[in-house]
Amino acid sequence: MTYETITYELRGAIGLLTLNRPERLNAISQQMIDELNDLLDAVEKDEAVRVLVVAGAGRAFCSGFDLKDGADTPKQGVADWRPVLQRDFDIIMRFWHLSRPTIAAVQGYCLAGGCELAMACDITIAAEGTRFGEPELRFGSGIVALLLPWLSGPKKAKELLLTGNDKVTAEEALEMGMINRVVPAGQELDASLAMARDIAVMDRAAVAMTKQAINRTYDAMGMREALNMALDVDVQIESMETPEGKMFAEISRRDGLKAAIAWRDARFGGGPEKG
Template sequence: MPDAASYETLNCSVADGVAHIELSRPERLNALNKAMLLEINRAMDAAESDADVRAIVLSGAGKGFSSGFDLKEQMQRAPKGAQVWREILDLDFSTTMRFWRSPKPTIAAVHGPCVAGAFEMALACDITIAAEDAVFGEPELKFGAGIVTMLLPWMASPKHAKRIILSGQDRVGASLAMQMGLVSEVVPPGRHLETAMRIARNLAKMDPDLVVQTKKAIQRTYDVQGIEAALAAALDIDHAIESHGSPDKARFMDIARAESLQAALAWRASRFEEE
């Protein structure tokens, strides 16, 4: 992989057959801006082309995994038009799906907030290890946005998936996420990365071709069920949502620009009853 110094938003390393990609914008709770998405793709290209790398671990620096796609950047860029939104959403979607489509096994090590686009990224990984303090969810509908990578219905029951997505839940705790089938294992606080790295090192000791071919066989099950076509259709719907624009999203962004992102988030929270 490229030297860690070549990344501005990631910390990357390779040891014992494992590539570790750490999201590193802790001052913004590792919000996924365009620069980070591009660097994730570079890091994945490097990990997948390195014969010494046999497993990939994704984690977040600081207080949490990630708050999702960067709303502050979107507020500043104020994207408009179908073509602009297509480019934004295609990058969001393709980066998330790198972890699903990677020939090598991918493991998410999650602590703290892991919501919206970041939740989708963790779902895209083959294995997700969650610390007890991890919190998951899809709050997009609460501020007039759609879902970029509609993986949740493939991971949870229809009742759970619809409850989280349609009501914009963003406080699903690790134990409940485990019950729903959204994570692979829950570990004590601070043990998520250690556990993920141990699993990855064990995977790295196996015949790499055997692991790659077996993952391909597993993914084929979902391909036969039509996952790629369903995700592409959902992405098209999200593109229509964002291109057209929602009054709720417009109001959210107006408040964010006039006051602050925190003020916009407070406005969003004030509209809904506690559940």
């Protein structure tokens, strides 16, 4: 399959996947989801790949799911929203469940679904200056993969999600447990590849089984069930057509996404204040 929204290369035992829509801050489109699924299927079958590193082209890791994707065909009710949000959820969680270790090399903006994808990777290394956040509630939307409480704890998760803070620094994300390391800007990919090489020399079966054992620990604590219940809530939120969500969608269709985001931020004085 020829890819248009991602690139992939094999560097020894390390697969390097790059989200490649820099003009859209690597927003995840339906086409990107299809290409990611195809590639991840291939990685599962390729015994040469021991670790998968995920990066983003340009000035962002990923800005989330592409809000322009399908904007011309408005969705109504659970029947319309369920398959769309299930598709989004499944692609994020593929990085959590992949039999190979996954490492996210993050820079620039890492927001919404992009933030969830980075958290779903086993290890996340961020450049100084990276901005994290999940602002979905600010325009009447919900969280597709509610991973944050499992990494940061309920207090910080509620603070970030209920305020829609999308200006979380890399240092703050590290303190909260969202990421593993902060490195100087421009060194995030090299640092991720170096860690990948350390993992790649380990016994492949032992690494895969240990990752699975850690994931099963979270399953035993109820994570899988909780994520599915949170997805049900997201479906309900999107299906409700709240006034904020309807206005955001209307402005986006009429005036473009930038205008809709400007309207959203203006309602909150330009964004959450830091204290």
